[in-house]
Amino acid sequence: MTSATLSKPGFLRSKVGGLPPAFWALWTGTLVNRVGMMVQPFIGVYLTQARGMSYAAAGVVMAVFGVGSLLSQIVAGWLADRLGRRVTLTGGMVATAITMVALGYSTSLPAIVATMFVLGVTMDAYRPASNALVADLIPPQERARAYGLLFWALNLGFAVAMVAGGWFAQAGYGWMFGINAATSLIFGLLVWRAVPETGPAPGERERGGFADVFKDRLMVAFSVIIVLSSVAYAQAFTTLPLAMTDAGFTTVDYGLIIAVNGILIVLVQPLTGDWLGRRDHGTVLAVGFAIIGVGLALTAVVSSLAGYAVSVVLWTVGEIVTAGIQGAIVASLAPPHLRGRYSGVYGLSWSGGAMLAPLLGTRLLELSPVLLWLTIGAVNLVAAAGLLAIGPALRRRTA
Template sequence: MKSATAEKPVSFLRAQVGGLPRPFWALWGGTLVNRLGTMVMPFTGVYLTQSRGLSVTAAGLVMAVFGAGSLLSQPLAGTLADRIGRRATLSGGMLATAAAMLALGYSTSLPAILASMLALGVVVDLYRPASSALVADLVPPAERPRAYGLLFWGINLGYSVGMTAGGWLAGLGFLWLFWIDALSAVVFAVLVWRAVPETRPEGTGEASGGFLVVLRDRVMVAFTLVVLGNALVYSQTMTMLPVAMTKVAGLTAAQYGLAMALNGVLIVVVQPLVSGWLGRRDPARTFALGLAVMGAGFALTAFAGSTPALAATIAVWTAGEIVTAGIAGTIVAGLAPAHLRGRYAGLFGLAWSAAAVLAPLLGGPLLELGARALWFTIGGIGLVSALGMLALGPAIRRRRQAG
């Protein structure tokens, strides 16, 4: 007979991953493979300046073009997910991403690089609204926080490994990164096409009103503004945080990388342990708590002048990130009518695309004023977003009850 002690890990594992439909796991597996192969985007700036010899100004122009493409991406993807289907949009987007990756890898002139980056900006995240809608279609409401949380965990696990491998492969030649990224996108497309059924509700391909229907939903628009605040806070990790810590606080790149590695470790280790418990809490209050903790963590960065101090602040805002994981997707799925889930997810994704463009425009001038000006402002945005989420809570709960 198995001992009670031996049964506990099995029971815990079953509670975390059991009960979800097989197509969800195909989607999860494809997402993991895709993130394992996500090697190009984190090293794009290095590739453009070192391999293609572009100036910093020209590289900035190329990245701005990518950002413009990403702003178009989410509304387009949401509409396609509702019109032609979730599976076709996701698989088609991944195949288009593979083609755009290879086109960029073999582009040598600035016009060709600009065209490839614009195309990549449009297609690289086409899968997101379709993936979000698929989870909402496949998974019962009570299990959605856990399902979205598991997707978040898989993305972070794959990204952590992909970043490590990408840094090593870049030393062998950047073209390796483009081919591996393209191959992982093709695997994701094939896996979804073969193992995930189409879930778009019948007879809704010509849903009237398009995005105007979504924009008339005041609760969803207000929630999108809250998400924009969240995205502006988190996007500093990819824009101003490395600059502030290396240029202002004086940390070396190795010290900064060591501290940032804590973010991925905490997510991979802690998030699966708490996702089930968090999923049973009220989504609006839970999301507000996570936003407040994230804001506090970034505000504390104003006092971080060493690697241990930076690691402590990272631990705080990572705790907030873990709390919010899976909750935002659950709220969007609860607000959206079944035939408009793609469009609602597209509006949600647009907030993140907009933040990627706005975050450096906000953070750069603030950092010029000083570290405290930047991090206290970012912390304030997190706190305001949390208060906005609390104010929205009653409306979101009424929609859940009505649904």
């Protein structure tokens, strides 16, 4: 692709143009919030080094955070439909800022456990509201591109946060908590000022509930598929570093090869989102899951840093293919007055899979690294096959 092509107005418009100002306010807030999200990636180091906890105690505290995160998807999904998208997102971010400060000042184990649980509930509460906002603001044919751009903002912000968080952790953890709180507050206030309420009118907010979501057999089937895919995908960030260190590599080696993931997403994903978003969503997602599965399975036979990098490149390509598609599918399945709840169940599927991932992955790793990666690859291929099976039903609902 030439620089002349990249500079053409039509090319740029197809990638980032044509979306309303309210979406870009949401996008900007998401980026700012993600840049400041330094506490979560370094919380294990903080608990063990700054608070003197054992690995076991730190693990329990982080598990409590995970339970809070699981609950947040259901609670926030209900609030997004009941009170509105804007108030749920803003309230969640303001509560996150307050809890961040409280956690930074907590010294006793009970206080840390309590604030970590609250933080788990508040930190991810924005997701169902954000997903519902996009579904409300963006027409169906552009939703995959919009969700893909939010995915890109998350990855760009995360890359900055990882570098900045490491520096601030050395300078003093207080900086890390303060900046994380400030960016959460900025996100919430930006949405409150620049994003209108898009949810159903007050008279419509009482109709339906989570029972309606779970009666939707197509949504339930899709959620099960998401659990499978997230169990597989999360291995890259849970058991892959363990497998590499067991094989004689260092944490620096893992950091280098996982950086390939972020770099490729930031460089490539915005260039492909509009084209992929206009293809059949079920088929595109199945292809992406299959590529991720093959890339993860390839880890079973690599033994060099270059080999690990190749496997990361492959499953990252699959991740780029899937970017934005899942959110677009959920938006197409959800009636407008239940978009928050549908997004909450979708978020619950991701969080549940991420919590199951280390339990399954570490057990398989103890048995055999080869068994681990072949099994995980097979799990994602099963998810891809499941998508192809429900593909006709997805197409009918979309139509």
